Amino acid sequence: MLLFLLCIAGTSFAQTSERQDAVGKFRFVPSVMITYNSYSLKDFQNNDATANYKFGVGVGIEAEYRFLEGMGVALGASYLVQGIKMLKKTGGLIQVNNYTMSLDWKNEQEAKLKTIRIPLLICLHPLPNDRLTLKAGCQAEFLLGMGDKYKKTSLGAPLAIAYSIDDRLQFDLRYNFGLTDILKDEATNVTRDCVVLSAGIRF
Numbered sequence: 001m002l003l004f005l006l007c008i009a010g011t012s013f014a015q016t017s018e019r020q021d022a023v024g025k026f027r028f029v030p031s032v033m034i035t036y037n038s039y040s041l042k043d044f045q046n047n048d049a050t051a052n053y054k055f056g057v058g059v060g061i062e063a064e065y066r067f068l069e070g071m072g073v074a075l076g077a078s079y080l081v082q083g084i085k086m087l088k089k090t091g092g093l094i095q096v097n098n099y100t101m102s103l104d105w106k107n108e109q110e111a112k113l114k115t116i117r118i119p120l121l122i123c124l125h126p127l128p129n130d131r132l133t134l135k136a137g138c139q140a141e142f143l144l145g146m147g148d149k150y151k152k153t154s155l156g157a158p159l160a161i162a163y164s165i166d167d168r169l170q171f172d173l174r175y176n177f178g179l180t181d182i183l184k185d186e187a188t189n190v191t192r193d194c195v196v197l198s199a200g201i202r203f
Contacts, residue, residue, distance in 0.1 A: 021066045021130060029170055031200030033058040037082050038193045056082035060198070064123055072123040074135065082113045082194070113182075114144040119158050135160035139176060148184065154192075155179045164202060172198045 021027055035056040060078025067073060121137035139156040160174030178191040 021072075023066055023069055025066050027064045027066070027072075028061065028203045029064075029172075029200040030061045030203075031059070031170075031172065031198040033060060033078065033080065033196050033198040035080055035082055035197075036195040038195075054082060056080055058196075060117075062119075062121075062200075070125045072125070074119075074121045074123050074137075076117070076119045076121070078117045078119075080113075080115050080117060082115065113150070116142045116144065117156075118142075121158065121160070131164045133160075133162040133164075135162065135174070143182070150182055151180075151184055154182050156194075168201050170200050170202050172196075172200065174198075 035058060037054050037056065058078050058080035060076060060080075062074050062076035064072045064074040117139055118141075119137055119139040121135040124134040126132060126134065136159050137157070139158050141154045141156060143150050143152055143154075156176045156178050158174050158176040160172055162170055162172040164170045174196050176194040176196065178193050180191065182192055
């Protein structure tokens with residue numbers, strides 16, 4: 001019986017010792033990231049167009065301000081190197097010396113997209129020990145040095161869930177919905193969704 005009471009007391013102490021951050025406190029999380037991109041490609045000239053998935057890597061930091069007990073707002077910045085590979089097939093008929101011939105052309109494009117992402121997120125902390133965080137918000141993305149084919153900015157909507165193994169180590173899994181086209185070519189529309197898995201240290 002005494003052992004049982006000691007176990008209950010120890011559990012209660014552990015739960016109360018892991019309280020949520022105080023209102024008005026900042027928390028910073030630098031992290032490393034692995035990304036997995038999926039592209040939605042539409043060709044308005046009825047060409048056969050495909051886009052391959054690509055992995056990428058990145059680093060970032062996120063700062064959260066706790067304005068209510070169990071709720072905060074976070075602003076982040078990350079640098080990511082991601083890939084995109086597009087294949088467009090076109091065809092047509094030509095006439096040579098009274099003979100009609102069918103020709104096919106393949107246009108393959110591959111590039112590494114270097115981007116800076118700035119997410120603004122509302123953070124919900126449903127557990128009293130502050131281990132679990134649910135996030136949702138909006139995101140601006142800026143392309144770096146990609147020439148004239150790609151737009152310089154795009155918008156997205158991230159959803160995320162984060163969990164801390166202890167008071168320091170945190171894992172974050174988020175899905176970013178691409179909302180705007182990333183190509184300047186009006187004949188082809190490419191929007192990019194992205195899965196990001198990150199590991200960071202909370203300060």
